[in-house]
Amino acid sequence: LLSCGSRKTVQKGKLMDFTSTVIIPLLFGSLGIFGLYRLLQWVRMRAYLQGAVVLITGATSGLGKECAKAFHAAGSRLVLCGRDGEKLKELVQQLSTVTNHQKNTYKPHAVVFDLSNTKAVLNAAEEILKYSGHVDILINNAGISFRGTVVDTGLDVDKKVMETNYFGPIALTKALLPSMIKRRQGHIVAISSIQGKISIPFRSA
Ligand SMILES: NC(=O)c1ccc[n+]([C@@H]2O[C@H](COP(=O)([O-])OP(=O)(O)OC[C@H]3O[C@@H](n4cnc5c(N)ncnc54)[C@H](OP(=O)(O)O)[C@@H]3O)[C@@H](O)[C@H]2O)c1
Structure with missing residues (x-):
């Protein structure tokens, strides 16, 4: 009985040793490396x-306006688009x-065009490239939505x-993409909606 008890104590001691010499340093080391990686990513960004x-x-308005404020504060050169x-x-x-x-901080540049007019989009892309030479980050944020039943929603709305x-x-992405490919640099962000994944009543369009 005694030897069984002391064996258990020895095993427990070995486990404690393993925890304190291997697991804890490994855990803190990994956390440290992860923290450093995130910090470097943040500095790079x-x-x-x-x-x-x-x-x-x-x-x-909305998300686009808030993005504009955030990127302006970060020192980006903004090209702001809308119809109004x-x-x-x-x-x-x-x-x-x-x-x-x-x-x-740079003074933002405004470009007015209607996204539903392909010709206007292409002209705007040309004007933007003439103005800034290239685009580093394209944020496709503009969008509209409509409430109504499938039957009552006219095809013109769809x-x-x-x-x-x-x-x-x-159209805008395709017009700007060649210059990104040429520079081998650029990011494209698409802002959409969860409603593309789940169906909600009266939000068919
Ligand atoms: N807010 C939400 O809860 C939510 C939820 C899901 C998805 N989203 C998506 O997130 C994005 C932003 O939403 P938000 O609520 O911030 O939008 P918002 O406040 O309604 O603003 C929409 C923006 O899109 C522009 N726009 C609309 N039609 C346009 C057109 N034909 N040509 C050019 N610009 C046009 C408007 O500019 P002008 O007024 O100058 O034309 C406006 O700046 C949208 O794509 C939306 O579908 C939003």
């Missing part, structure tokens, strides 16, 4: 955003008053939604 050309569609020229002008003025002394939310961003 901050450096990348400084001076990067960021194009945001639907910048006049007055709202875009207001946003440019609002952002131009915000200066971050640790960052080089077409408008697809032209604005799908074909418009596709």
Whole structure:
């Protein structure tokens, strides 16, 4: 009985030794490496955003406007797009008053066009490339939605939604992509909706 008890104590001691000499240092080491990796990623991202050309569609309100404020604060060169020229002008003025002394802030550039008009999209892409030379980050954010039953929703609404939310961003992306491929650099962000995955009543369009 005694020897069995002492064997158990020895085994417990070995397990404690293994925990304190292998598992705990491994755990803290991994956490440290992960933390350092995240920190380096954060520093790299901050450096990348400084001076990067960021194009945001639907910048006049909601998510697009908030993205504009965040990227401006990070020192990016903004190209802000929307249909409402007055709202875009207001946003440019609002952002131009915000200066971050640790960052080089650029005056945003506004481009007015309707995403549901392919010709206007292509002209806008040309104008943007002429202005900035390239786009580092394209944020396809603009979009519309419609509430109604499938039966009551006219085909004209379905077409408008697809032209604005799908074909418009596709046309803009295709127009800017060659310059990204040429530079072997660029990011494309697509802002969509969870409603593409789940069905909600009255949100067929
Ligand atoms: N907010 C949400 O809860 C939510 C949920 C799911 C998905 N989303 C998606 O997230 C994105 C932003 O949503 P939000 O709520 O921030 O939108 P929002 O406030 O309604 O703003 C929509 C933006 O899209 C622009 N826009 C609309 N039609 C356009 C067109 N034909 N051509 C060019 N620009 C056009 C508008 O600009 P102008 O007024 O200047 O035309 C506006 O800046 C959308 O794609 C939306 O579908 C949002």
